[in-house]
């Protein structure tokens with residue numbers, strides 16, 4: 001399959017948001033557990049497309065964008081921007097997306113609160129951000145474009161960019177259900193930084209899940 005890896009441009013934004021939603025449940029559409037595409041895309045792609053577009057890459061095939069790698073050089077900064085500027089806007093997009101009218105969303109939000117109480121989101125943030133300050137999110141959709149080397153090509157291009165910016169290390173977070181992704185990440189040299197049970201999807205999965213944080217020195 002012929003494809004091209006290039007820098008993200010503003011005209012790719014809608015397509016990136018679509019891919020984000022199409023892959024939002026570990027490679028399947030997010031509607032498995034959540035309704036409201038605008039709010040979902042704001043949560044999972046807005047920082048990277050609007051606040052740090054220079055660190056984003058896309059994969060193009062058959063004349064359209066079919067994959068992305070959304071990058072970030074400094075995760076601590078991304079968290080500050082998210083908390084100060086994006087989180088307050090999320091309530092508006094949640095209202096516009098009708099998020100609070102869906103029982104499905106309340107079921108999920110209840111489980112997120114429960115996971116939080118159980119300490120499932122207590123990653124070793126400070127250590128990870130200090131040693132592996134960059135991070136990435138990568139997804140490809142529709143599914144027929146997976147397994148043709150685009151994921152690997154996006155990552156190699158991103159690593160080049162990170163080295164140019166003298167980044168000491170990069171991390172990512174995935175789950176035990178993202179099997180192709182795990183194969184790719186271990187193959188590229190990532191190693192486990194933490195593994196924790198993740199129970200907020202237990203109503204839509206038939207297997208116990210683990211959240212897996214991985215890192216790689218550059």
Ligand SMILES: CC(C)(COP(=O)(O)OP(=O)(O)OC[C@H]1O[C@@H](n2cnc3c(N)ncnc32)[C@H](O)[C@@H]1OP(=O)(O)O)[C@@H](O)C(=O)NCCC(=O)NCCS
Nearest residue numbers: 027138139140146147148149150151152174178180181184
């Ligand atoms: C994860 C993802 C981005 C990887 O991109 P990709 O283009 O499919 O992956 P690649 O084709 O570059 O494959 C990379 C490696 O994975 C393996 N792989 C990929 N597709 C495979 C398939 N269909 N069967 C078996 N192995 C496969 C290969 O071993 C390959 O390694 P190699 O170069 O040594 O052969 C993509 O599959 C995807 O979007 N998956 C669903 C969403 C997801 O899980 N995203 C990650 C969120 S953390």
